[in-house]
Amino acid sequence: MTPTPLTRTRRDGTLYTRRPEVEAVLGSLLDMPREDVLAALAVRDPRSPTYIPTECVVHLLRQTRYDNGDTYFGALYREVMRRADAMLPRVQGERIGERENVHAAAARERVKDAIDLKLSEDLHSPGPGLDYFEVMFADAVATLRSTSNRSFRRDSARTQPLERDAETNEPSIEVERAVGSLDVAQELLSDDPIYRSRVAAAIDSLPDNQRRVIEMILQDMPLDSSDDNVLSIRKVLDVVEKTVRNRRDAAILNIRETLGIGTTDE
Amino acid sequence: MNDINRFELEEILHEFAAEPSHDVATLERYLRAHPAYAESIVDMSLELRLREAATVASAPADEAWLDSAWDSFQSTMAMAAALAPVSDPFAAASAKPLREVRAGLGVPSGVVEGFRTRIVDVATVPDRFLRALAWELNATLDGLRGFLCGAPRLSEGMSFKADDAPRPAATKISFEQLLIDARVPEEDRVRLLADGD
Numbered sequence: 001m002t003p004t005p006l007t008r009t010r011r012d013g014t015l016y017t018r019r020p021e022v023e024a025v026l027g028s029l030l031d032m033p034r035e036d037v038l039a040a041l042a043v044r045d046p047r048s049p050t051y052i053p054t055e056c057v058v059h060l061l062r063q064t065r066y067d068n069g070d071t072y073f074g075a076l077y078r079e080v081m082r083r084a085d086a087m088l089p090r091v092q093g094e095r096i097g098e099r100e101n102v103h104a105a106a107a108r109e110r111v112k113d114a115i116d117l118k119l120s121e122d123l124h125s126p127g128p129g130l131d132y133f134e135v136m137f138a139d140a141v142a143t144l145r146s147t148s149n150r151s152f153r154r155d156s157a158r159t160q161p162l163e164r165d166a167e168t169n170e171p172s173i174e175v176e177r178a179v180g181s182l183d184v185a186q187e188l189l190s191d192d193p194i195y196r197s198r199v200a201a202a203i204d205s206l207p208d209n210q211r212r213v214i215e216m217i218l219q220d221m222p223l224d225s226s227d228d229n230v231l232s233i234r235k236v237l238d239v240v241e242k243t244v245r246n247r248r249d250a251a252i253l254n255i256r257e258t259l260g261i262g263t264t265d266e
Numbered sequence: 267m268n269d270i271n272r273f274e275l276e277e278i279l280h281e282f283a284a285e286p287s288h289d290v291a292t293l294e295r296y297l298r299a300h301p302a303y304a305e306s307i308v309d310m311s312l313e314l315r316l317r318e319a320a321t322v323a324s325a326p327a328d329e330a331w332l333d334s335a336w337d338s339f340q341s342t343m344a345m346a347a348a349l350a351p352v353s354d355p356f357a358a359a360s361a362k363p364l365r366e367v368r369a370g371l372g373v374p375s376g377v378v379e380g381f382r383t384r385i386v387d388v389a390t391v392p393d394r395f396l397r398a399l400a401w402e403l404n405a406t407l408d409g410l411r412g413f414l415c416g417a418p419r420l421s422e423g424m425s426f427k428a429d430d431a432p433r434p435a436a437t438k439i440s441f442e443q444l445l446i447d448a449r450v451p452e453e454d455r456v457r458l459l460a461d462g463d
C-alpha cells in the first residue's frame with residue numbers, strides 16, 4: 001500500500017516529503033499484519049538493518065485514527081515516546097536530584113505534553129501538524145523541545161546560581177583563570193558518552209542569556225567586530241561587548257560547578 | 267508571543283532543523299534573515315548540537331516513565347472523547363458523497379442508509395466493516411461508534427405522503443437484517459458479516 005502523501009508546505013510553498021528510505025519501509029509496513037509490525041518494533045538497535053525508522057512508527061500511529069484499538073495503539077505510542085526520550089538529554093539515575101537532571105526531567109515532561117497535544121489534535125481532526133515528525137523525527141523533537149522550553153526557561157532563569165549582574169560586575173582573577181582553563185567544545189567531544197551527556201545537560205540548564213553566548217562561541221562567532229559585514233555575538237544580542245564577556249564567564253563558571261570541576265585554584 | 271508568530275517561528279525552526287548542515291554559515295544566514303527570532307534560532311542551533319553530544323549515550327529505556335506517559339495520554343483521550351459532542355460523520359464537510367462510500371464498501375445504498383439513519387444496532391456490526399466505513403467517511407472509529415449509538419432518525423432528503431407526521435423507527439435492527447432488507451446476495455452477506463483483520 002502506498003502511504004498517503006504529507007500535506008505540510010514550507011514557507012516557499014514546496015511540500016515536505018518523507019525520505020525515500022522511510023517511504024520504502026512504510027510501503028511494506030502498511031501491508032503487514034499488526035502482529036508482524038509489533039514484532040518488528042522489538043528491534044531496538046538503530047544500527048540494525050531491520051530497525052523501523054521512527055518516522056514510520058509516527059505514520060502508523062496517525063493511521064490508528066480509524067481504529068485506535070488499545071493494544072496496538074498503546075504499543076506504537078510507547079515506542080514513539082521511548083524514541084523521543086532517547087533523543088533528549090539523559091536523566092541520569094545516580095545524579096537524579098542534581099540541577100541539570102531536574103531540568104532534563106522537566107524538559108522531557110514538556111516535550112511529552114507537546115507531542116500528546118499534537119497527537120490528540122491529529123487523531124481528532126487530521127491535519128499537517130505531525131508531518132514534521134514523518135520527515136525527520138529527531139529534528140521535530142528538537143524543535144518541539146526548543147519551543148516548549150522558551151517560557152519555562154525565562155521563568156526559571158533567576159533561580160540559577162552564579163547569575164551575576166552582567167552589566168556591572170568585573171570578573172575576578174579566579175573567574176578569568178577558570179574560564180581560560182575550560183574548553184567547552186573539547187568537553188563536548190569527550191570520548192566518555194556519559195560525561196559528554198553531562199556536559200550537554202550542564203550547558204542546557206544555563207540561563208538563556210549565558211547559553212546563547214556559549215552556542216555562538218561554539219560556532220566560532222566573534223564576541224565583537226568593527227567590521228559591519230561580520231555578524232558578531234554583540235550584534236546578534238544587541239548588547240555591549242562587556243556584557244557578552246560577562247555572560248560567557250558566568251556560563252563557564254556555572255558549567256564547571258555543575259560538572260563538579262571546581263576552579264583552577266582547587 | 268502571539269499564536270501567529272509562534273506558528274511562524276515553529277516553521278522557521280523546522281526549516282532550520284531540516285538544513286543539511288548547521289555550521290556557522292547556515293546559522294548566520296538564518297540570523298540575518300530573521301533578526302526578530304535571533305534568540306530562538308540560536309537556541310535551536312544549540313539544541314541540535316547538544317542532541318548530537320547526548321544521544322550517543324545508550325541508556326536503558328525508562329519504562330516507568332513510559333507507563334505513566336501512556337496512562338496520562340489514555341486518560342486525556344478518554345476525557346476528550348467524553349466531552350466531545352457527538353457529530354454526524356455523514357454530514358461532515360470531509361465526508362465523501364454517499365455513492366462513493368457505497369462503492370468503496372461494495373454495498374447497495376440501502377445499507378449505507380441504514381447507518382445514516384442509525385437503524386442498525388452497532389453492536390451487531392463486525393469491526394472490520396465499521397473500520398472500513400469510518401475510513402470511507404474520513405471519520406474516527408470512536409466518533410462513528412458514538413454516532414451510531416444514538417436513536418434511529420429520519421432519512422433526510424426524502425418526501426413522505428401520509429396522514430401522520432413521519433416518525434423514525436422505534437427499534438434498531440441487526441446488521442444481518444439490514445443486509446437482508448437491502449437485498450444483499452447471500453454470498454456477499456457472508457463476506458460482509460465475517461470479522462477479523
